[in-house]
Amino acid sequence: MNVQNCFHCGNDIVKQEEIIFDEKSFCCVGCKTVYEIFSQNDLTCYYDFENAPGATPQDIKGKYDFLENEDIVTKLLDFQEDSTHIVSLYIPHIHCSSCIWILENLQKLQSGVSTSQVNFHEKKVRITYDPKKTNLKEMVLLLSAIGYEPYISLENYENKKQEVDRTLFYKIGVAFFSFGNIMLLSFPEYFEVGEFWIEQYKVFFRWLIFALSLPPFFYSASGYYVSAWKSIKSGLLNIDIPIALGIVVMFVRSTIDIVFDYGQGFFDSMCGLIFFMLLGKLFQQKTYNFLSFERDYKSYFPIAITKILANGTEEPVQVYDIEKGDRLLIRNQELIPVDGILISPEASIDYSFVTGEAVPIIKKSGDKVYAGGKQIGKVIEMEVLHSVSQSYLTQLWSNDVFQKKVDQKYKTITDTISRYFTPALLLLAFVSFGFWVFRDVSTAFNVFTAILIVACPCALALTAPFTLGNVLRIMGNRKLYLKNATVIEQLAKVDTIVFDKTGTITTNKKTxxxxxxxxxxxxxxxxxxxxxxxxxxxxxxxxxxxxxxxxxxxxxxxxxxxxxxxxxxxxxxxxxxxxxxxxxxxxxxxxxxxxxxxxxxxxxxxxxxxxNQYREGLEQLFENLEKQYNLVVLSGDNDGERKILEKMLPDSTTLVFNQKPEQKLQYIEQLQKQGRNVMMVGDGLNDAGALAQSNVGISISENVNVFSPACDGILDAVQFSKINYFMRLSKNAMKTIMMSFGLSLLYNLIGLSYAVTGNLLPIVAAIIMPLSTITIVSFVTLMSNFYARK
Missing domain, CATH: 3.40.1110.10 (Calcium-transporting ATPase, cytoplasmic domain N)
Incomplete structure (x- = not known):
């Protein structure tokens, strides 16, 4: 039977069932329909990112009728206003760049959708749509029709998405079981024991070893084959290709050894290789999860909200201490940190944090108000419906609407090295194999496999994210909360620091x-x-x-x-x-x-x-910063305190007074036109525009629930005197990345020199590979912690 692949999903097509459309072959009507939808909406470049990236649409007739129930839809929505609904859907099929591209272009397929953002790591898409033009059911049906059926569970919807994937543990368990038993069965041949019973059962033991090697080869290592195959189909060469090739070569060669009675083969090395590589992958995963957990846990914004107590008195409390049923006071320009019910007669709420639209929405008493709204106008009171969702606040803060374009220099270095590393590695492996095959076939296979395994750029690729992730955690522990790791890179490049005066270098508490x-x-x-x-x-x-x-x-x-x-x-x-x-x-x-x-x-x-009472440590801070940075104090007040500041601050400090908010922004802009990398430190109120314009905007927080969405970091006011420490730490983080790059390259050069000369066995290479990852992660952790203490 003639078999070929479906243009949309890549599945095999039996010739008799083939559907030809637009000179392309499809395995079913569903795949053809998806292609038609993309074609009619000028979205066929979906197929340019990766060959056959789609999934076969499933028959879902009647499955989502429950989405016609408004009460159910309300539970699923993140945000719900007259003309804007926002929903986050978990889509298991998200797996490649084509998925991201098509899901972020949903507005071309469905009228009423304004934006859609993909969280690739969590396999979620966040869709903003107009309920007057479309509804949740229509969108779910559209997603299902194009092969991206969402997973919606009304019972425990939140928790289902966060289930732990235990597949990696099962694969490690299978590989370890086979590895241990194969090593045990191989001992007699290792030590060349020649007893009669061993000679009699040698063939049986070898075939038993072969049988034990099958589960690790076909199951435990399957992820490497799938990744390598997808990489080849997309025309790219990723690091899983040499790993998969090394495993296959060892299996084929060992099978030939047993079949033709050349020896017992290298099944122990192969299973050991798979086991140690999966162990390395688990270590990476656990370390990433640890950093992610630390980041989430430590990211509680140091902002306070005013809670109204039972006796009518008001007291500021941290946002994460808010509980259901509490009554809150929200002032002008304050962020609403939780969902709740409006108690006051009327409120004007700006949801630009959530939607990007700055048109205030009028709410009446009894209406629901959503976290992320900003109160405009007179003070209001509200009752809390849910405790604060830190992940939701972080998500709002990181909204693409407020992101600045940043230089991805270090990421590019990693990507560039990884891109050229694999082809060079394959070339070196085949050349070395060709060199050794005419001298010693056994050594040739050892050299070929060892090169493919030992020279893994995983450690190289982990350098930047682990260093920046750890520094992000350290800064969070010390109460500087940065929006993301790239802000650290920007901090390291700063050469000019601009300070607001009122509420920034002056304190609210001792005036x-x-x-x-x-x-x-x-x-x-x-x-x-x-x-x-x-x-x-x-x-x-x-x-x-x-x-x-x-x-x-x-x-x-x-x-x-x-x-x-x-x-x-x-x-x-x-x-x-x-x-x-x-x-x-x-x-x-x-x-x-x-x-x-x-x-x-x-x-x-x-x-x-x-x-005014100036912050403790201000003079020492400016004295330390002056050595490396141009310093500016930019104030909206009159220059009545010029003489005081001139006495307190270094002579080189520029003092600028009587600046309106728009003038502050223009001043920052002028500095940038002069080629300066500017960091603005302000209170997030009168200087929101300047914070947004600067290369890095840091908002000082002192028991006030106000910060600009465009700021890159929030600094607890008690840590103001430590700004120089954070600046030095960011520079040292970049230094650590460069040292780690050098260490990783040195490791690869030493490993390859041993592998090429035939002095490195594949099993040793397999052990060294995860050890290199552990070494790099340990190095960057120790160095960043060393610089943090220093």
């Missing part, structure tokens, strides 16, 4: 405040305290804490103009506070101190004067 002007009575203090209650500006928070406890009253209107001030109304009463320009009150400010002016019902009352 002395005095009042100048007409004394305020109790009712005026009540209005002022409640107007400040909704603001998150550092000066507002300090003043709010400074004013004595007052009865709480609801604002009828609230507006905070960034960099200027607050306007709040309470029925007929109006409160205005902020800069003198905002109040249009040009008072004399001979000392040019930081002031917040107060106007009630159109009458100017006076001002609160702030004697």
């Amino acid at each position: 002395s405040i005095t009042y100048e002007g007409e004394p305020l009575n109790e009712s005026e203090l009540k209005l002022l305290k409640n107007a400040l209650r909704g603001s998150n500006h550092p000066l507002s928070r300090r003043l709010y804490d400074f004013i004595p406890h007052q009865e709480k009253i609801e604002t009828t209107a609230f507006e905070e103009i960034i960099g200027k001030g607050i306007f709040a109304t309470f029925g007929e009463q109006k409160v205005k506070l902020g800069s003198s320009q905002f109040l249009q009150h040009m008072s004399e400010n001979t000392h040019k101190k930081t002031k917040v002016h107060v106007e009630i019902n159109g009458i100017y009352k006076g001002s609160y004067v702030f004697n």
Whole structure:
């Protein structure tokens, strides 16, 4: 029978069942239909990434009718508003670049889909769609029709996706069982024991060894064959090709030895090779999982939310201490960290964190509000439905909408070396085999197999991710939370550091405040305290804490103009506070101190004067940083404290005052045009634009639930004086990567020199290979920990 492969899924086609369409062969109507869908929507380049990457669509008639039930759909959705629904679907078939490409182009196949993002590691796709144009059932049916049927379980939906895959453990167990028993049965021939009973049963033992070698060869090593075959089909050469080739060569050669009675073969070496390589893979997997767990666990943002206690008092608590049923106070510009029910009469919520759209949505009392929304306007209260989902907050923070384009230099080095490594390795193996085959056939096979196994670039490929992953963990332990590992590379390149003043180099906790002007009575203090209650500006928070406890009253209107001030109304009463320009009150400010002016019902009352307390260790920090970086203090305040800062900070520090938020952004832009790599350190409020513009944006957090989605890291305020430590650690991380590259290349050169000369047995190469991985991981861990302690 003539058999060929399906153009879409790659399965064998029996000639009588072949379906020809567009001069291409398909194994069934389903595969042809998928090709037609892609063809009609100009998506046929799906097949350019990899040959036959698709899966045969399954018959799912009626299977997803339950998705017509709105209550069920609501449970599955991550986010649900009038014109935007977001769902994360687990798709087991995701396996290659073609899958990523087609799943991130769903908007071309289905109207109503705005974006779709693939998480390749977790095999999930996150789809944002308009429920007025499409629905979840239609999307699930579309995904199933193109061979990407999602797994949806209404019972324990979350946990099912996180089941541990134990296949690797089973493969290691099978390989170890065969390896141990084959070694045991091979001892008589190893030691050339010539007793009669051994000679009589030698043939039986050899065939028993052959039988024991079959499960490891066909089952335990199957992953290498599949990976190598897919690599060859896609026209690329990955590292699994020489490994698979080495295993097959050893098996064939050992089988020939037994069949023609040349000897017992190398089945013990083959099974040992498979066992040790799988052990190395398990070690890599466990180390990655450990780093991932540490990252997830340590990534709790050092941000606080205000919890309203049973007696009505307010206290800041860490976001991960929030529990179901708690009542929270959300101020202007604060991030809503959990799903909940709105208690206040009305709220205006900006979901740009979630959707990328900055149009506020009006919610009424009793409506559900979702984690990731940002409160705009007056203060609101909400009741918590679920405790905080750290992974969800991290996912929002890492949303592609807010990602900066970063230089992937070190990843490119790894990719480049790996790309050319395999062809060079295969060439060296065949040349060495050709050289030795005319001298000693047995040595030739040993050399060929040892070269293929010992020269594995796994250790090389692991260098950058393990180093950066470990440094990410170390920084997290020390309360600098970075968005991802590439930020460390960017930190290492920084040559200019720009600091905001208020709330960044000054602290919110130790400021002395005095009042100048007409004394305020109790009712005026009540209005002022409640107007400040909704603001998150550092000066507002300090003043709010400074004013004595007052009865709480609801604002009828609230507006905070960034960099200027607050306007709040309470029925007929109006409160205005902020800069003198905002109040249009040009008072004399001979000392040019930081002031917040107060106007009630159109009458100017006076001002609160702030004697700023600078953060502990500021002078020493600037002194240390000055040696390697250009330093700038960029402030929205007047220059009243210029002389103080000039005395405190090094002479080379540039001081720039009276900067509006947009001017801060432009200043950063100008520095970048001069070729500077700029890090901005701010509080995430007035300097959100500057944080986004900078090469690295670090947001200082001090019991305030506000940070910019565009910031690359969040630094707990107590660690402010350690900024120089983090900068040095990032540079040393890059140094560790380079040293590790050198170590890995040295290991490969030494291993190959022994293998080429015939002095390295395949079984020894198999043991050395995972040891090299362990060596590299241990080296980068020790070095990064050494630099961390240093």
